[in-house]
Amino acid sequence: MLNEFKAFIARGNVLDLAVAVIIGAAFGKIVTSLTEDIIMPVIGKIFGGLDFSSYFLVLGEVPANLQGSTDYAALKKAGVPLFGYGEFITQTVNFLIVAFIIFLLVRAVNRIVPATQAAAAEDPADVVLLREIRDELKKRNAAA
Numbered sequence: 001m002l003n004e005f006k007a008f009i010a011r012g013n014v015l016d017l018a019v020a021v022i023i024g025a026a027f028g029k030i031v032t033s034l035t036e037d038i039i040m041p042v043i044g045k046i047f048g049g050l051d052f053s054s055y056f057l058v059l060g061e062v063p064a065n066l067q068g069s070t071d072y073a074a075l076k077k078a079g080v081p082l083f084g085y086g087e088f089i090t091q092t093v094n095f096l097i098v099a100f101i102i103f104l105l106v107r108a109v110n111r112i113v114p115a116t117q118a119a120a121a122e123d124p125a126d127v128v129l130l131r132e133i134r135d136e137l138k139k140r141n142a143a144a
Contacts, residue, residue, distance in 0.1 A: 043093075055084075
């Protein structure tokens with residue numbers, strides 16, 4: 001079983017997946033910073049100081065020391081049940097930005113890779129020869 005596990009780990013796909021997960025995590029941090037530190041403040045400025053994270057509904061008892069607080073993180077940390085639809089909006093915007101950036105990356109790669117893959121995707125010589133034989137037999141049968 002240990003040898004099977006070593007063979008499994010040594011496969012290129014597993015290592016590629018591990019690299020992709022690590023790079024994806026780092027990429028996620030970059031996109032989160034882009035969203036929270038650059039895009040959302042601009043959206044907030046355009047819409048008059050709009051801060052999506054401050055939109056929530058309190059669903060339970062608020063401790064006395066946090067009465068009247070509008071700090072979502074502090075209330076959540078205190079264990080107050082909250083319906084944080086503003087945070088959901090922020091995370092949705094994050095997702096859309098990540099999805100769009102990935103779309104742009106895949107589109108750019110697809111424009112580069114097909115030219116390379118077309119040369120590599122040529123049929124083997126035996127397949128080409130079999131096709132030529134087939135075509136020649138079709139011509140002979142049509143003439144007869």
